[in-house]
């Protein structure tokens with residue numbers, strides 16, 4: 191069993207909390223309230239899901255559930271914001287086109303966006319038993335390094351990966367850089383956040399120091415948290431499905447044999463993969479999930495249908511051309527930076 195097959199999940203008796211849910215696209219915009227708060231435009235383009243109170247400056251006191259009027263997530267008490275950079279294709283003539291996102295396995299009809307997981311134990315563990323703590327209001331974090339261009343640069347991040355989708359259900363093997371060959375059903379990026387909290391700080395200057403990986407082993411193997419970061423949190427995990435199908439003709443790929451995809455911040459290696467999170471669950475909804483028998487779905491949560499998720503959108507603040515062929519990436523980036 192290498193990943194969560196929905197058919198297999200249906201056979202699993204109620205256990206403990208692992209939720210997997212889609213969030214449709216809220217907006218694609220050049221804003222980054224975590225790394226460059228208040229800056230309009232932010233240096234590079236992002237794709238964002240979650241509550242519609244997202245904006246350029248989200249201070250710690252901002253009450254996401256209170257200020258949002260809708261969320262793009264299936265669990266309608268989740269007004270968190272989840273975001274990543276955006277993928278582009280570079281054609282032989284040097285122009286770029288944005289790679290659209292597509293719905294994940296099991297979530298047909300959801301407009302773009304991504305899949306979010308929160309879990310108590312590793313993904314392949316059907317006995318989710320460990321007691322974990324939910325994130326608190328004001329909590330935020332970042333994972334990855336947009337300046338990384340080699341495997342050594344990201345050795346300290348354990349689980350930021352790419353999967354070349356042969357089918358919508360392919361999950362392995364996973365790589366740390368872009369696939370070298372066309373992927374028939376697109377490219378999946380998977381981003382797993384650290385799971386040990388210092389118990390005090392909702393944020394830190396690099397948005398990472400308040401969190402740590404287990405001291406030994408991994409979250410999956412139940413490794414203990416280090417003394418500096420003693421509080422074991424749920425595993426937050428994103429999957430993003432990039433629909434590369436219109437770009438899979440090898441005749442359009444670079445003549446030197448390299449691959450044509452590039453992140454919105456100029457990275458054509460893939461090692462710069464990174465993600466952002468701002469907690470925004472209503473009241474104690476997330477802790478209730480983590481304390482109750484939930485698997486994929488959760489009876490303690492309110493859900494909304496696909497049409498309502500897709501209808502929650504925001505207008506772009508920064509007027510970039512997001513759909514045409516462009517000579518440079520929004521913000522002036524080019525491949526290979």
Ligand SMILES: *[C@@H]1O[C@H](CO)[C@@H](O)[C@H](O)[C@H]1NC(C)=O
Nearest residue numbers: 228243245246247248252257
């Ligand atoms: C962001 O939202 C906050 C509160 O919701 C508001 O005070 C602020 O002016 C907004 N900032 C921008 C740049 O829109």
Ligand SMILES: *[C@@H]1O[C@H](CO)[C@@H](O)[C@H](O)[C@H]1NC(C)=O
Nearest residue numbers: 281282283284285286442515
């Ligand atoms: C560049 O190449 C793309 C893909 O082949 C094509 O659609 C586009 O029209 C080309 N642009 C120019 C300016 O030639």
